[in-house]
Each structure stands twice: as C-alpha cells, then as structure tokens.
Amino acid sequence: MRLLDGVITRLLGGTVDALVAEKLAERIEQLKLDALYRPRWHGDRARLHLADTAVVNNALFNLSGGTVTVGEYAFFGHDVAVLTGTHDIERFGRERQLAITRSGRDVVIGDGVWLASHVLVLGPVTIGEHAVVAAGSLVRDDVEPYTVVAGRPARPVKQITRTAR
Incomplete structure (x- = not known):
C-alpha cells in the first residue's frame, strides 16, 4: 500500500486519503450553496x-x-x-x-x-x-x-x- 500511496502522491499530488477528504469537503460546500438555489x-x-x-x-x-x-x-x-x-x-x-x-x-x-x-x-x-x-x-x-x-x-x-x- 505504501508503494501505491507513493505513486499516487507523485502522480496526483497527495495521498488517497487527503484527495478523498478534499473532494468530500468541496462537495459538502457545494451542497450548502445548492440549498440557496433550491x-x-x-x-x-x-x-x-x-x-x-x-x-x-x-x-x-x-x-x-x-x-x-x-x-x-x-x-x-x-x-x-x-x-x-x-x-x-x-x-x-x-x-x-x-x-x-x-x-x-x-x-x-x-x-x-x-x-x-x-x-x-x-x-x-x-x-x-x-x-x-x-x-x-x-x-x-x-x-x-x-x-x-x-x-x-x-x-x-x-x-x-x-x-x-
């Protein structure tokens, strides 16, 4: 798994956990914004x-x-x-x-x-x-x-x- 994390970090600029957490945070903010227009x-x-x-x-x-x-x-x-x-x-x-x-x-x-x-x-x-x-x-x-x-x-x-x- 460390090898895979190393490859992903070099290719995508972050660990899988960090990238998933970042995307989840973005989606939560988008859902809050969407509520203003629904x-x-x-x-x-x-x-x-x-x-x-x-x-x-x-x-x-x-x-x-x-x-x-x-x-x-x-x-x-x-x-x-x-x-x-x-x-x-x-x-x-x-x-x-x-x-x-x-x-x-x-x-x-x-x-x-x-x-x-x-x-x-x-x-x-x-x-x-x-x-x-x-x-x-x-x-x-x-x-x-x-x-x-x-x-x-x-x-x-x-x-x-x-x-x-």
Whole structure:
C-alpha cells in the first residue's frame, strides 16, 4: 500500500486519503450553496407553476390553499415565502390545525416581477407584471403592474416608467 500511496502522491499530488477528504469537503460546500438555489414547497407540487425562466432561489411555496403561478423572468431574492394556506381562527386545538382552506387562495406573480429577499406573500393576490416588492415587505393585496411596493403591509411607493434602452 505504501508503494501505491507513493505513486499516487507523485502522480496526483497527495495521498488517497487527503484527495478523498478534499473532494468530500468541496462537495459538502457545494451542497450548502445548492440549498440557496433550491425552492421548497408544502402541499401538492402540481399546484406550483414556475416558468422555465423564473429564478426563485430558496423560496418556500405553501400550496395547501390554492395554486401559485410564477411568470417568465420573474426573480426572487432569498427567503421569500409565498403562502396560499390559512387556518380557521374560530376553531381551537387540533381542530384549528386541521381546518385548512383547500382552494381559492391562488397567487399569481406576473412576468418580470422582482420579489426582493424576505418578502412574504399571502394569497389570494396577483402581483402584476414587472412590479417590484421591496425587501422584507408583506404583500396582502394585489399589486398593479409596473409598481414598486414596500412595507408591512406593502403599499405603493413608485410607478415604474418603461423606457427604451
């Protein structure tokens, strides 16, 4: 084995153990990085409709109360949550946990929408095309196209004028 280790060290620049440890460390770091770019969902995945060009990073989609549609070239910052689910506040204990509205709380996120990091979207809402939602905002109402909203709850702060470039 020492002879083999010597050959490998000369050819590859390290012992087998060191090379394996190095590759494992690289892979662990890649897996951590991948988690930043992998969406999560709760509920029926078939209720999530993501355009191929959308970038949603590590968003959380709760699909228990409706569908979520994300349009072309929409993009999300990190830790965005889009929630269709809700519970009946008039119920208590286990009954409240199980009292979930199963439909009618759809979320539509239009083409070119930017949801910055830590945005929370509560359905049912529609965010119009090319709107921008500022970091940390809470969206409870529809957002008009080409509008910048901010705050908790999110309120319009600016209209975007489309200019030719």
